[in-house]
Amino acid sequence: MRGLMRDQTAFFFLLVVVFSLLWFVWPWSWLVGVFIAGLVFLWSLFFASCVGLRRGFVVVFGLVAAPLALAPLAEPLFLWYAVAPLAVFVVLVYAASRVYGLLWGFLFVVGSLWLHVIILAAVDMLSGGLLSQAFNMGFDVYVRWNVPLIAFMDVSSLYISCRAIKLISAYVKKRRS
């Protein structure tokens, strides 16, 4: 456990998975916004921790996620549901650029995402389309298994892809030096 706590990425991995399991009992009401905000917040921290998380980003990701929870109270904030992925993406690229420089930081984020998408596609193929089915189901008031499954598969594949990109970048850095 102590090792886990030391490994921030694994810690947030666990948080995302556990939080997503709450979906099984989450009420179908305005609180769904809170769930989405929580998931986005924890997912962002998870990915950022892989890049190299600084304390300040916790606040930034909190600010990015908060409007998702608050949208039911102020309807225009629903626009943020459209913009939030881009905002998270930009913050992640910024976070990575602090570590790797702008170009390499950008490539790190995009590369990780690409690779995790490829892993997910492979898992989907091997599982006979289970993942596609889970995605297609969307948020359903009565069918709840898909969200925890997607969360688990997504963070698992992202964990692997992020580690892999890190290794590749270390290897490239080593070769260049």
Add this chain to the structure above:
Amino acid sequence: MSHLFDERKKSCVFSGYMASPKLRAGPLAAALVVLALFVVLAAAQRVYVYEVESDVEIAEDVPHVPDISWRFGEQLLVVWVPRDVAPGIILFTNETTPIPLYDRTYFLLVVPADAQPSHRAKAEAFLKTPDGTYPVVFRKPDAGILYTTAHSIEEALTTLKQIGLQPEYRGKAELKRIDTGKGDTDAGRETAATPTLPRWPTTNSTFDVYGGLYFRETAITKTGLVIIPVHGTRSACINLPYAAYVGYDAKSFTLGTSIRGGAVDADLIVYVYKISGGYCTYLGSQRFRLANRTRYWVSLINPTTGVDQLAVFLMLDVRSFSGQPRVGVNASLIYARTYRYGFEVGEFAARVAGGFGVRREVRRVVIGPYVAYDGYVAQTATSSLTLTLATEPVNGVCKDLQVRFTINSRSPSGTYTYRGRHLGLCIYDVYLPNIWEPSFQVEYFHAKAFGGGLAWVLDVEYTDGSTPYVRSIFLRSADVFRYWRWAEQWKTSPGVIEGSWLFPFLSSAFELYAAPTEPIPASGVYHGLVTVRTNTAGQMFRAILSISGRYTYPGLDRAVYMKKAEVDIAMPLSVQRLYAVGAYLMPDYQLSSIAPPGWVREAFDVKRVVDFILMLAGVVWRVSGLLGFATGEGLKSAGDSVTAQAQDYYTARITYRRGWYTNVASDTIIVPLIIPSLSGRDTPTELEITRICLDGICSTPGLKAYVQPGTGYWSLVVVPVKNWMFRGQVDSIIAYEISMR
């Protein structure tokens, strides 16, 4: 109202009442009321009341004693009282309450004390009383009163006093048919085969079709004439407001009454009119003494007068009242109908599903009530009620359980004995092999007259007479009631369809009660309703679904509205390009379009741009996995939606989802469908509801509805009035004006 008075002048029907004395306010009025009461009491006729055991089931034909003469002619009054009252459970409210069991062979008979029967008269039965024996014949009531109902003998005596009689209870009596071979018995019911309905009626076959008319409950605030208006906004005729449309080929007409909140001494007057060219012409009237929970037979509406289009108009002539009485009147009708074109008949199916915790001693189990839908086609009722009863063993053994099935705790449909399986508890697999159709008809006709529904009431006891301790009841998904239903009271003629068929009213309906989990006290029970109406050619929407669903929590006085519904519609045509729009039916009967909230719609537009940018960034599959999924689906599911999606070439699934952000206060949605493949058809098209899932409770009802062909018929214009209804009156020119996006 001016039309009404015009009508009065025309027909002179009301002339007597216009001249009737009016009471003036003040002490004089009080004195007159006292005087009137005194006169009524002084004139009260002495009657004997007998508690009768009969071997004849009384329904629409009631006992008469030939050659007697009193204010009800030769007729004896029938008063239903419960045979017994025992603890029971109403499954759908999880409520334990004493439930009376009535019996059509047990009732009170009211005989004038001075009756001198003729012993030469030809009798069908004999009434043996402590005061003598009376010959009895059965026919429709001379005085119009079919029967009245009371909770007890004492209440019955009070009711009789209210209608100006002076009753005296004289003990038990016996009514015995001379030829006992004609009687219906439970044994006969047990051996009756389940009716095997043809798949669909053949052209030119004729049916008895049952329907109802509904009148507004009316508060009595004055003496004299009081109009009882029909429900809805349209009268059956131009010159007479508040008249109810009866239509063609009405064979039999009865009225049921209820009086709440006070007492009223009044006559109920029924005026019958013939409609021609939209105007009502007076045919005749009948006057009855108003009594609570009483059913009247209106002989003026019969196969002879029914050849015309008829209308009725109701009034009360109030002599006196006390308290704040409200009088409710409903009517039940039987029509003769001919199936000509292949689209006039739909279906009604009532279902139940789920497990119910009982944990108490019960003698009666109530399953229902379900809506007694207008348009029931006689001889088509079926039931395959199937349930598993778990009881506590008695001294370690499972006694045989006897179950008597009755409809509405009144008309029996067989008694069966079941052997229990000992599995810790005693498990009884209870199955009703058939419904006794005559009982169903009687109860349906009764229910329509009182605006009531239909329920199975199971009388359960061990064969030794003891009461079982029931742990739970599990109901399998099967038809509780199922019958064909005529889409309208409008008739079809050879080569001509009346204009009102252009907008058919309810054609097929599915009603569901379910307990999704075993309830604890005050837990929820689900009630759902799906209807399919079909429209004629030329209309944009050829079929209109209405879907309702709600959990109710009886103990908490709380309801939770439907969140998701799926309805699969199959047809022998392509469902490609089938399109659905949706609207909520609001409590004020207005429609409110189902569409995402404004900012959610804007967000979709922005999202398209953002997704494009993210796609350029190289993240193409679902944007970025969980992140894109959570925000995208969160946005998509925030608002309400109705979608239609082809499942295969012949089947489309209509899906409704309530958004997590929206909270529209309605449990009903209306979904008009555009079905392009129906255009140009020259034969009726069968639509079948193959699957219904309401809030995750799924059934496969196989419910059929028929869409009219597009061509080949003349149309006849009639007054655009419709009386049959569910959730309010709807007239035939309702238009589904729902904006399409």
